[in-house]
Amino acid sequence: MSEERMDVAGLAGELRVALGQLMRRLREQAEGSDLTKSQTSVLLRLERDGAATATALARAEGMRPQSMAKIIYALEEEGLVSGSPDPKDGRKTLLSLTEAAREQFRTGRRAREDWLAKVIEAGLSDEEIRHLAATTELLRRLAQSP
Secondary structure, eight states: OOHHHHHHHHHHHHHHHHHHHHHHHHHHTSTTOOOOHHHHHHHHHHHHHOOBOHHHHHHHHTOOHHHHHHHHHHHHHTTSEEEEEETTEEEEEEEEEOHHHHHHHHHHHHHHHHHHHHHHHHHSOHHHHHHHHHHHHHHHHHHTOO
16 A cells, blocks of 8 residues: 555544544534434434435335334424325325424524634634635535545
């Protein structure tokens, strides 16, 4: 393996660790969420992709329909998801986010972004902030790679 490749491999490892640490810190900023990872994943999918049936959600999340039913029940009990008849097939129920869920997303995102902005402003020089801005675009490109 060439020295250049070893540097890229090392950089990849360091980047993975640093991004993981940052993501953990950002998650800490979301106050009081008692949701499981699976519940959060379903909410994020509904936010991103829009209304869906429980079957479609189970397939998209790679889980059994029975497991998805438990997640949906818990989210409905929390008032975060509601169902309505599918206009294409009245036998099916389309699940979507409630306004309470949307507000929880907005509030959580604001808290995380406020924390991150304060940390950036307090901990980085103007030059470092410019480097971070340029790096953000590179990270976005990496995230969109196949």
